[in-house]
Amino acid sequence: xxxxxxxxxxxxxxxxxxxxxxxxxxxxxxxxxxxxxxxxxxxxxxxxxxxxxxxxxxxxxxxxxxxxxxxxxxxxxxxxxxxxxxxxxxxxxxxxxxxxxxxxxxxxxxxxxxxxxxxxxxxxxxxxxxxxxxxxxxxxxxxxxxxxxxxxxxxxxxxxxxxxxxxxxxxxxxxxxxxxxxxxxxxxxxxxxxxxxxxxxxxxxxxxxxxxxxxxxxxxxxxxxxxxxxxxxxxxxxxxxxxxxxxxxxxxxxxxxxxxxxxxxxxxxxxxxx
Amino acid sequence: xxxxxxxxxxxxxxxxxxxxxxxxxxxxxxxxxxxxxxxxxxxxxxxxxxxxxxxxxxxxxxxxxxxxxxxxxxxxxxxxxxxxxxxxxxxxxxxxxxxxxxxxxxxxxxxxxxxxxxxxxxxxxxxxxxxxxxxxxxxxxxxxxxxxxxxxxxxxxxxxxxxxxxxxxxxxxxxxxxxxxxxxxxxxxxxxxxxxxxxxxxxxxxxxxxxxxxxxxxxxxxxxxxxxxxxxxxxxxxxxxxxxxxxxxxxxxxxxxxxxxxxxxxx
Numbered sequence: 001x002x003x004x005x006x007x008x009x010x011x012x013x014x015x016x017x018x019x020x021x022x023x024x025x026x027x028x029x030x031x032x033x034x035x036x037x038x039x040x041x042x043x044x045x046x047x048x049x050x051x052x053x054x055x056x057x058x059x060x061x062x063x064x065x066x067x068x069x070x071x072x073x074x075x076x077x078x079x080x081x082x083x084x085x086x087x088x089x090x091x092x093x094x095x096x097x098x099x100x101x102x103x104x105x106x107x108x109x110x111x112x113x114x115x116x117x118x119x120x121x122x123x124x125x126x127x128x129x130x131x132x133x134x135x136x137x138x139x140x141x142x143x144x145x146x147x148x149x150x151x152x153x154x155x156x157x158x159x160x161x162x163x164x165x166x167x168x169x170x171x172x173x174x175x176x177x178x179x180x181x182x183x184x185x186x187x188x189x190x191x192x193x194x195x196x197x198x199x200x201x202x203x204x205x206x207x208x209x210x211x212x213x214x215x216x217x218x219x220x221x222x223x224x225x226x227x228x229x230x231x232x233x234x235x236x237x238x239x240x241x242x243x244x245x246x247x248x249x250x251x252x253x254x255x256x257x258x259x260x261x262x263x264x265x266x267x268x269x270x271x272x273x274x
Numbered sequence: 275x276x277x278x279x280x281x282x283x284x285x286x287x288x289x290x291x292x293x294x295x296x297x298x299x300x301x302x303x304x305x306x307x308x309x310x311x312x313x314x315x316x317x318x319x320x321x322x323x324x325x326x327x328x329x330x331x332x333x334x335x336x337x338x339x340x341x342x343x344x345x346x347x348x349x350x351x352x353x354x355x356x357x358x359x360x361x362x363x364x365x366x367x368x369x370x371x372x373x374x375x376x377x378x379x380x381x382x383x384x385x386x387x388x389x390x391x392x393x394x395x396x397x398x399x400x401x402x403x404x405x406x407x408x409x410x411x412x413x414x415x416x417x418x419x420x421x422x423x424x425x426x427x428x429x430x431x432x433x434x435x436x437x438x439x440x441x442x443x444x445x446x447x448x449x450x451x452x453x454x455x456x457x458x459x460x461x462x463x464x465x466x467x468x469x470x471x472x473x474x475x476x477x478x479x480x481x482x483x484x485x486x487x488x489x490x491x492x493x494x495x496x497x498x499x500x501x502x503x504x505x506x507x508x509x510x511x512x513x514x515x516x517x518x519x520x521x522x523x524x525x526x527x528x529x530x531x532x533x534x535x536x537x538x539x540x541x
Contacts, residue, residue, distance in 0.1 A: 023539070036447055081380065084535050104375045108302040117298050120291065121376060149305065 012093070013204040014056040014079065014173060019088035021049040021074050021228075025270065047269045048074040049228045052088070056221075059202045061195070063209070063219035063236065065243050067250070071228040072208045076100075076175045079206060094172025099163050107151035111142055111161055114150055118165050132168050140164035141187070160187060167194055174198065175206040192218060216240060227268050281439070281527035284382040291382075292389045299393035314397035315404075318356045322349060329469055339471045342501055346412070350500055351468035353405060354493045357398035358434065359459055361391045365438030366455045370446040373537050383534045384527070387438035395431060402427070402500075409500060417502035425507060426495040429515070433488055436519050439526025443533055446540050467493060491515045 024043040026032040035042040049071045056062055064072040077083040079090065080098035105114050115136050119129045137146050140160045142153075150158065166174065174195075195205060195218070209215055215222070215236070222239035224232040232239045253261065285292070304310045330345050339347040368387040376383070402423070410416065445451035463469070466489045472481050484490055491511055498506035506512075 033448060083538055106298075106302055106375060108305045109298065113298065113301065117295075117375075120294050120298075121381060123291075125290075126294075 011057045012055055012091075013058045013060070014093070015089075015091040016055070016079070017053050017089045017091075019049055019052045019075075019078060019085045019090060020047065021071075021078060021083070022046065022086040023048055044270050047228050049078070049085075049225075050269070052225075052228075052230055054223055054230065054233050056204050056206075058093075058204060059199055060221055061199055061205045061207060061219045063207045063215040063222045064225060065212075065215070065222055065239070066225035066231075067247075070225040072225055073100075073177055074228075075225065076177045076206060076208055079173070080175050092173055095169070096173040096175065097166040097169060097171035098175045098177060099159075099166045100177040105150045105158060105161065108149060110149055111140070111146040111153070112137070114161065115165055119169070122169060124169075136161075136164045136168045139168070139190075156184060156187070163191055167191075167198075171203070173204045173206075175208075177208045178210070188214075212240070212244070227265050275524075277527040277531040278524055280531055281384045281523075284384045285388060285435075288382050288385045292385050292392055295385070295389040296392035296396070299390060300396065303393075311397075315400065318353070318397075318401060321356070322352060325352060325469065337471075337474060339473070340503075342497075342503075344471075346409075346414075346501070347471070347497065348469060349405065350497050351466075351493050353398070353401050354430065354489075354496050355463065355466075355468050356401065357394055357430065358489060358492075359463070361394045361434045362437060362441070363456055363459060364390050364394070365434060366441035366445045367452050368438060369442040369537060370449070370541065373446075373541065383537065384439065384530055387442045388435050391431065391434045391438060399427070402496075406500060414501050419499055419502045419504060422495060422499035422505070422507055426492060426499055429495070429519075430492050433492065433515075433519055433522075436522035436526050439530050440522060443526070443529040446537050447533065462487075462489070466490060485511065488515050488518050 023046045024032075024035060025046050026035070026043040031042040034040075052071075052075060064075060066072050074083065076098060078085050079092070080096050081092075082098060104118075106117060109117065112133070115133055116129055119132060124132070140146070140157075140163075142157060142161065145153065145157065150161070153161070176195075192214075198205065207215060207219055219236050221234065222232075222236045222243070223230060224239050224243050232242055250258070250261070300311060300314075304313055307313050309316065325348065326345060329348060338344055365387045368390040369383065372386055372390075373383070376386070406416075406420075406423075441451060441455055445455070465484060466487055467484070472484050476484070491514075495506045498504055
């Protein structure tokens with residue numbers, strides 16, 4: 001655990017220290033079962049994240065970049081408190097909210113019922129829910145569809161609803177995982193406006209996106225993940241050129257080199273049990 | 275013991291949450307039907323009619339159970355079964371099928387099986403009340419023994435919560451447990467005194483063996499209460515029942531608390 005002195009406490013909002021997330025890969029189901037119930041370890045370790053450390057100040061907007069499978073979503077989920085870390089420490093000032101494309105909506109229930117259910121699960125009482133509901137419905141722009149079952153929604157509509165709920169619960173730390181890439185441009189603009197508003201209020205935001213343009217416009221800092229480890233962390237103006245150069249080099253590789261790169265990546269992250 | 279207090283504390287502190295979530299649960303299961311929640315009553319009614327044809331007219335069990343006509347005796351057992359059966363099967367898949375919805379780690383996960391069970395409890399209360407009213411006009415007026423009814427309803431709920439804590443944890447770890455539970459439930463219908471009376475033909479040892487099943491206690495308790503058939507609470511059988519429940523609660527809460535941080539990793 002980390003402790004702060006008074007002045008630091010004011011500015012740091014998320015401190016991630018040596019966070020590791022290990023998944024187990026099993027050859028078969030019996031290994032999996034043995035691993036749960038026996039003290040000896042079975043299966044092969046796979047490091048989705050390894051020794052990730054960084055700090056975010058209040059009001060920071062940090063973009064997570066990296067190729068597919070580099071651990072961006074795992075890190076988002078851990079910061080949001082959905083997935084537990086295997087080891088390491090995370091300190092967060094205040095409430096977090098994760099906005100992802102598939103953000104746990106109940107398909108059978110209507111949009112309105114989902115709003116109520118979601119808020120209920122987040123610990124709001126009946127009166128607070130009644131107060132928050134109109135704002136959420138308004139922001140989601142779902143119109144008549146708010147009383148239709150969520151299974152009839154398009155993916156854009158779902159992400160709009162998820163986004164609307166998450167920003168209205170007034171989180172201190174927000175994590176946006178690819179959620180804006182399914183919405184149309186107008187809605188994305190609206191969300192970016194809202195996020196700028198949050199930025200002025202001193203909220204911290206994390207942003208996962210493959211749209212580098214969006215990221216450059218919006219984020220001040222970037223965290224580049226590779227093999228589940230931090231390759232670079234710093235102002236966007238420093239990290240982005242490096243990452244773009246890497247992408248260019250990666251694209252320029254021939255198939256054999258790409259394959260080798262991926263295999264190296266795999267080998268680095270997995271580790272068989274002795 | 276600390277596991278048990280954690281779980282019990284969560285249940286009590288989140289009583290409001292459990293109530294509200296159970297209502298949404300009922301809504302979402304019946305949303306697709308035009309008749310909606312009416313199915314919670316229609317479904318048992320249809321089954322009662324079928325069982326009546328099979329056991330009342332088809333096989334024709336003419337022997338009454340004590341002084342009670344077989345049909346009335348059977349219906350009370352079935353009513354409890356209609357609550358217990360879906361609660362156990364749904365309760366055991368409660369955690370792994372809903373954990374995605376929860377989406378926050380500080381959510382008190384132990385309330386998930388509870389709210390699923392409570393959502394089955396509302397139709398049960400409706401059915402029992404309806405039956406109690408019908409019994410008034412069919413020769414079983416309300417008696418002092420009736421006050422056992424709330425006790426047995428509460429006992430059933432607590433028993434189901436204790437059982438679901440175990441099964442929901444195990445089935446999250448290994449989905450096979452869900453399959454096992456479903457098959458065992460089919461067996462359970464026939465080894466519990468619901469469709470046939472164990473008092474008529476069974477030797478003593480077999481009767482004792484059947485009484486190991488806590489559902490035996492609950493169902494006979496409902497009958498004693500609704501039919502004004504004496505006190506069922508005051509017996510050593512009650513002690514046995516609560517002993518079983520406490521042991522199940524201890525195992526269930528220990529398992530649940532031990533594994534719950536990793537439930538999401540098992541998906």
